[in-house]
Amino acid sequence: MNVTRLKEILFTHVVKGVVFSKGLSNGETLTNLQGTSLSITSGADGVKVNHVKVVTADVPATNGVIHVIDTVIMPK
Template sequence: MKLSKFVAAALVAGAATVAHAKDIVDTAVGAGSFNTLVKAVQAAGLVETLKGPGPFTVFAPTDEAFAKLPAGTLENLLKDKEALAKVLTYHVVPGKVMAADVKPGEAKTVQGQSVKLSAMGGKVMVDDANVVAADVVASNGVIHVIDKVILPN
């Protein structure tokens, strides 16, 4: 399963010192389960931003999460750079928020709207997406893997 490959990569990345850790984009590329996300980030022109100093907290949908979108949704977003950027930046919160620091409530995204954060019984959710792997440390922030693409209003 691709997710277990990502978790193994995350453990290796987490073991690296911050000075040698990859940035968010390179960490996602190296994981192998974020090909669609990386393609979308490239299409939206956000690569340099997410390689920047940050720090950023990225709620990263897997390839499987993107596959759950209604037919044609991803293709339409890839053709509309502005709409794509809005969706992608809705997955990013300024600062480095580790799972242990998540408090129920709202967090303002880079896109401008807020996501709803909840934590119950060791399960963390962002809007209606489950965090399936948390605290993947990158040199410029942290990635939390989610099982669904979240969409702004």
């Protein structure tokens, strides 16, 4: 198991702070814990993060909020 690669993948999916969907806007860019950008788009086909569809938004967690996506975003 490559722990370093697993950490990179995990950090690609996490941003600092609590970001609810109401606080996001179309075309916005967030920086993840990996230090790369996540692009937010909103349109007729729903909300996407880096072209990956958000299937459930605003799931509260004890340490933030979760937005469920339908695909793993792989770091470059």
